[in-house]
Amino acid sequence: MKHPVDVHVGKRIRHRRWMLGMTQQQLAEKVGIKFQQIQKYETGMNRVSASRLWDIADALDVQVAFFFEGMSEDNDAQTDTVIKGSANDLLTDKEALELVRSYYAIPENQRRRLFELARVLSDVA
Helix, strand or coil, X not given: CCCHHHHHHXXXXXXXXXXXXXXXXXXXXXXXXXXXXXXXXXXXXCCCCHHHHHHHHHHHCCCHHHHHCCECCCCCCCCCCECCCCHHHHHHCHHHHHHXXXXXXXXXXXXXXXXXXXXXXXXXX
């Protein structure tokens, strides 16, 4: 049975890798493992050791704590510790991730204007 913490960490690895436009193969090469192992980490099938998580964090240019952000305070192994209905649900939505990646590819001044437009449109809806 998959542990909810392993699933959450795996989702965070996939999210960050995807945001950087990195393939599983590229991440695996940076970490020095096979891409199949990255697949297993991302699905929560395999638990990521502390040293491996350190290497993955370095390869993805984040702090180790990044992988645990969004976990609930009461970490019960029998419950889903990912907060439902929050931004964490977006980590599994490929369209949302693609939108965010595209958004950050826009020059900053245009991005601010687009953000303001989106805010106005969401207030109207």
